[in-house]
Amino acid sequence: MHIFRERRLQTFLQNYQNRARLLIACPDQLGIVAAVTSFLYEQGANIVESSQYSTDPQGGTFFLRIEFDCPDMTAKKAEMEKEFAKIAETFEMKWRLSLHNDLKKMAIFVSKEEHCLLELLWEWEAGELLADIAFVISNHEHMRESVEALGIPYYYIPVTKEGKDEAERKQIALLKEHKVDTIVLARYMQILSPAFVAEFPFQIINIHHSFLPAFIGARPYEQAYRRGVKLIGATSHYVTDDLDEGPIIEQDVARVDHRYHPEDLKRVGRIIEKTVLARALKWHLEDRVIIHENKTIVFS
Structure with missing residues (x-):
């Protein structure tokens, strides 16, 4: 069973080495999804899963979780965080970018x-x-x-x-x-x-x-x-x-x-x-x- 688990883990790490997750919470307003998805497009990322929710479109809080694939994601993470911080400031976001393979x-x-x-x-x-x-x-x-x-x-x-x-x-x-x-x-x-x-x-x-x-x-x-x-x-x-x-x-x-x-x-x-x-x-x-x-x- 240990061998099976190790093989499955190695396969997982290899298959998802370029995948990341972006979690966002911010005041709801126009343009959030457009800004985020445009940024990911400019980074060469492909969105594979996206979920969103608003407590109230008028003055509520907006939540977004996106999974995406991006070439050389591990190497690009620090620079991507630095660039995304500009968008986050504009929309008053609380956010976190994590690598899929960075196991807790x-x-x-x-x-x-x-x-x-x-x-x-x-x-x-x-x-x-x-x-x-x-x-x-x-x-x-x-x-x-x-x-x-x-x-x-x-x-x-x-x-x-x-x-x-x-x-x-x-x-x-x-x-x-x-x-x-x-x-x-x-x-x-x-x-x-x-x-x-x-x-x-x-x-x-x-x-x-x-x-x-x-x-x-x-x-x-x-x-x-x-x-x-x-x-x-x-x-x-x-x-x-x-x-x-x-x-x-x-x-x-x-x-x-x-x-x-x-x-x-x-x-x-x-x-x-x-x-x-x-x-x-x-x-x-x-x-x-x-x-x-x-x-x-x-x-x-």
């Missing part, structure tokens, strides 16, 4: 629940999750063998009430040492401190085992059972200082009824959780998510 470096945090981690590892091993997994961090040892069998480093950092600050200092040091830019909380059942979150703004993706905003916090399946819900769900979102209230990337639900006890809800919920997290993470890795206030624009 990711760390996965996990606790006792293993289903979300295993889903991500399986998709990564199959070549479906295009990222560089730097390591896995856990406050338990039981997933070490499964992770290290794939050649991924595994760090056991226990978290106690008295030692939480020290544990986070170790975690932050590892993340910075390995230049991690995406952190995935794959059912990591710890609340991150404001100081930790501030180090990685909108780089931390969580899976919450509830269809937010319902049942925020701990034991949502038990809350759902007591409420007698007919739908349960899961939500993947960016982490902010407000517990389970960061910008939502993806959600899904399943129908249940009065016969479902808390353990039944958990069993169904695990399937939703792992699929929702995987989808949200892929969209993030592919630069398909633009954050706007406390919402997201997702060009899936």
